Amino acid sequence: MATVDLKDVRKVYGGRIEAVKGVSIAIPDGSMCVLVGPSGCGKSTLLRMIAGLEEITEGTVSIGGEVVNKKGPAERDIAMVFQNYALYPHMKVYDNMAYGLRNRGMARDEIDRRVREAAATLGLAEFLERKPRELSGGQRQRVAMGRAIVRSPKAFLFDEPLSNLDAKLRGQMRIEIKNLQKSLGVTSVYVTHDQVEAMTLADTLVVMNQGLAEQIDTPMAIYERPASVFVAGFIGSPAMNLLAATGGEPGKGLKLAGGAVVKPRDTVLPEAGREVLLGVRPEHMTLVSDRNNADIELKVTAVETLGADTLAHGHPVAGDLRSGELIARLPGSVHVADDDVLPLAIQPGMAHIFDAASGRRI
Amino acid sequence: MSPRVVFPNKLLPYLLLAPQVAITLVFFYWPASQALYQSVLREDPFGLNSAFVGLANFRRVLSQPSYIDSVQTTAIFSVATALLAMVVALLLAVMVDKIIKGRGFYRTLMIWPYAVAPAIAGMLWLFMFNPTMGTFAYMLRSAGYSWDPLLNGPQAMTLVIAAAAWKQISYNFLFFVAGLQAIPKTLIEAAAIDGAGETKRFWTIIFPLLAPTTFFLLVINTTYAFFDTFGIIHAVTGGGPGKATETLVYKVYNDGFVNLNFGDSAAQSVILMVIVIALTAFQFRYVERKVHYG
Numbered sequence: 234m235a236t237v238d239l240k241d242v243r244k245v246y247g248g249r250i251e252a253v254k255g256v257s258i259a260i261p262d263g264s265m266c267v268l269v270g271p272s273g274c275g276k277s278t279l280l281r282m283i284a285g286l287e288e289i290t291e292g293t294v295s296i297g298g299e300v301v302n303k304k305g306p307a308e309r310d311i312a313m314v315f316q317n318y319a320l321y322p323h324m325k326v327y328d329n330m331a332y333g334l335r336n337r338g339m340a341r342d343e344i345d346r347r348v349r350e351a352a353a354t355l356g357l358a359e360f361l362e363r364k365p366r367e368l369s370g371g372q373r374q375r376v377a378m379g380r381a382i383v384r385s386p387k388a389f390l391f392d393e394p395l396s397n398l399d400a401k402l403r404g405q406m407r408i409e410i411k412n413l414q415k416s417l418g419v420t421s422v423y424v425t426h427d428q429v430e431a432m433t434l435a436d437t438l439v440v441m442n443q444g445l446a447e448q449i450d451t452p453m454a455i456y457e458r459p460a461s462v463f464v465a466g467f468i469g470s471p472a473m474n475l476l477a478a479t480g481g482e483p484g485k486g487l488k489l490a491g492g493a494v495v496k497p498r499d500t501v502l503p504e505a506g507r508e509v510l511l512g513v514r515p516e517h518m519t520l521v522s523d524r525n526n527a528d529i530e531l532k533v534t535a536v537e538t539l540g541a542d543t544l545a546h547g548h549p550v551a552g553d554l555r556s557g558e559l560i561a562r563l564p565g566s567v568h569v570a571d572d573d574v575l576p577l578a579i580q581p582g583m584a585h586i587f588d589a590a591s592g593r594r595i
Numbered sequence: 596m597s598p599r600v601v602f603p604n605k606l607l608p609y610l611l612l613a614p615q616v617a618i619t620l621v622f623f624y625w626p627a628s629q630a631l632y633q634s635v636l637r638e639d640p641f642g643l644n645s646a647f648v649g650l651a652n653f654r655r656v657l658s659q660p661s662y663i664d665s666v667q668t669t670a671i672f673s674v675a676t677a678l679l680a681m682v683v684a685l686l687l688a689v690m691v692d693k694i695i696k697g698r699g700f701y702r703t704l705m706i707w708p709y710a711v712a713p714a715i716a717g718m719l720w721l722f723m724f725n726p727t728m729g730t731f732a733y734m735l736r737s738a739g740y741s742w743d744p745l746l747n748g749p750q751a752m753t754l755v756i757a758a759a760a761w762k763q764i765s766y767n768f769l770f771f772v773a774g775l776q777a778i779p780k781t782l783i784e785a786a787a788i789d790g791a792g793e794t795k796r797f798w799t800i801i802f803p804l805l806a807p808t809t810f811f812l813l814v815i816n817t818t819y820a821f822f823d824t825f826g827i828i829h830a831v832t833g834g835g836p837g838k839a840t841e842t843l844v845y846k847v848y849n850d851g852f853v854n855l856n857f858g859d860s861a862a863q864s865v866i867l868m869v870i871v872i873a874l875t876a877f878q879f880r881y882v883e884r885k886v887h888y889g
Contacts, residue, residue, distance in 0.1 A: 284784075284788060285788075286784050286787070286788075305787070306784070306787045306788045307787060307788060307789070307790040307791075307792075311788065312788065313784075313785065313788050315781045315784075315785060316781075317779065317781055319779065319781035319782050319784070319785040321782065321785075321786075321800060322804065322887070323803045323804060323806075323887040332786070332789050332791070332799075333788075333789035333790055336789055336790035336791045336795065337790050380785075380789075384789075
């Protein structure tokens with residue numbers, strides 16, 4: 234067990250393509266750090282640099298306070314779980330788990346003890362004599378986990394380990410991974426593009442975009458105060474509504490692109506004339522009884538009935554498409570139809586203002 | 596899964612199969628049956644009469660010391676050729692797999708020798724190692740090695756083995772490269788993280804996963820060494836010096852078409868057929884069991 238520290242880590246391919254543009258993350262001992270971002274954001278490259286599978290162009294990776302830049306993957310004492318599991322297809326489950334221990338010259342009875350213990354923890358005891366192809370997706374995933382556990386490494390690295398599973402199993406395995414990581418207390422780095430996985434698993438969440446860490450914080454802090462338009466749009470489902478607006482005269486609120494004026498409560502508003510984006514999460518809009526109390530009137534163009542919730546899609550009445558699409562998450566009991574006009578209030582303090590040019594939070 | 600395709604016409608599938616079947620029948624089964632038939636006949640020197648002699652041809656062939664010698668020659672030649680061709684091809688394929696820049700270029704060049712006809716390949720090697728005019732023969736002699744495959748049996752054997760293996764390397768290489776590509780890269784990475792060095796990774800992960808390819812090539816190369824090397828031997832040594840490189844298939848040709856002893860020759864080709872069938876059956880029965888198919 235150890236801390237994992239990244240300092241200004243960069244990766245340049247072929248002298249030109251910059252995949253990771255200087256990322257620094259400090260992961261405390263025993264915690265779970267999740268790297269999340271769209272494909273091509275550099276999260277997998279970053280993980281592979283920690284693993285030692287990619288060379289580090291610049292910066293340092295330290296595991297347990299020791300710089301490991303020049304060490305091979307085996308010497309870093311880490312274990313990795315791959316997206317496609319990477320189980321050795323010609324070996325039995327037992328041998329798959331024992332392989333890494335045998336390579337390190339561990340005594341035979343110690344190997345046996347560890348493999349059986351891990352198998353018991355993961356519910357694989359009866360499958361030890363089987364080959365990977367005779368197992369289901371979830372069982373294979375467990376074997377891959379078992380292979381990591383038996384080594385008792387300094388850190389676990391997960392590279393989208395659940396993306397090959399179906400939705401139901403994914404939810405179940407997500408909980409299992411979280412519990413396992415907590416009980417073993419091993420420092421972990423977890424890469425995913427799924428924001429639900431990211432939110433539920435992370436102690437520290439790193440939102441990556443185009444080779445940079447846009448925001449590093451706890452999941453809740455990121456949800457509540459996204460640092461940029463990108464983070465705001467990426468974390469949360471459905472995504473945060475973003476409306477083009479300009480700052481109005483002092484005390485007058487915000488002018489939406491379509492002409493309507495919005496005055497969110499408990500929110501610091503930008504100076505007059507500044508181009509901004511107003512961000513409101515769909516779940517932070519409340520249906521009010523009359524239009525005088527409304528911040529925005531939503532003209533409904535589509536309705537998704539999910540049971541517990543109803544999602545109303547549309548655009549502001551006073552505006553037009555220029556001010557952007559809007560989604561409001563309303564209680565399932567509310568009946569909404571197309572072409573309805575809904576008076577909506579933004580919950581106090583739940584509006585986010587971003588600079589239109591830089592995309593940063595104001 | 597795509598739905599099953601059904602031929603609209605009952606005749607069409609047979610028509611589509613017909614060319615293959617016809618060629619196999621005319622050029623394989625018919626000659627094979629002729630060989631079987633001839634092997635129990637004895638023909639007079641002028642080819643005018645033939646008489647049924649039962650298994651007499653087989654008895655005589657099997658009691659000839661020269662035939663037993665030829666079996667031995669074939670065993671040495673086949674094992675050496677198949678082994679050399681496969682080991683070198685595997686080595687090259689593993690090397691090429693590591694190249695990043697210009698991999699396609701190397702791969703293409705490696706495959707070229709396969710396009711060379713056996714007789715031409717034989718001539719090539721003959722020229723290169725000809726004691727009087729060959730470049731390599733000259734180099735060997737300058738290095739103080741007395742090189743003369745025209746008089747020295749083992750040297751002639753080495754030469755035909757090298758020539759025969761050289762031609763087959765391309766083919767094996769192609770299959771090994773494809774086999775290596777089919778091994779997921781993450782497996783190798785997982786093994787690296789699991790603390791296996793390069794050599795260990797090769798023997799514990801790559802080689803076992805290549806087993807289906809290796810087994811297939813073993814069968815193909817054995818058959819190649821037994822039958823398809825006739826052209827090379829014919830061009831390079833003509834079975835000589837003495838009978839040092841006279842393999843079974845070459846002896847069939849020599850006894851039958853040169854010495855016109857059709858009965859003996861046919862009996863030999865039947866024996867050869869039996870040997871190869873037995874060998875292939877053995878490979879499938881005992882070697883294939885150790886093969887893991889992904």
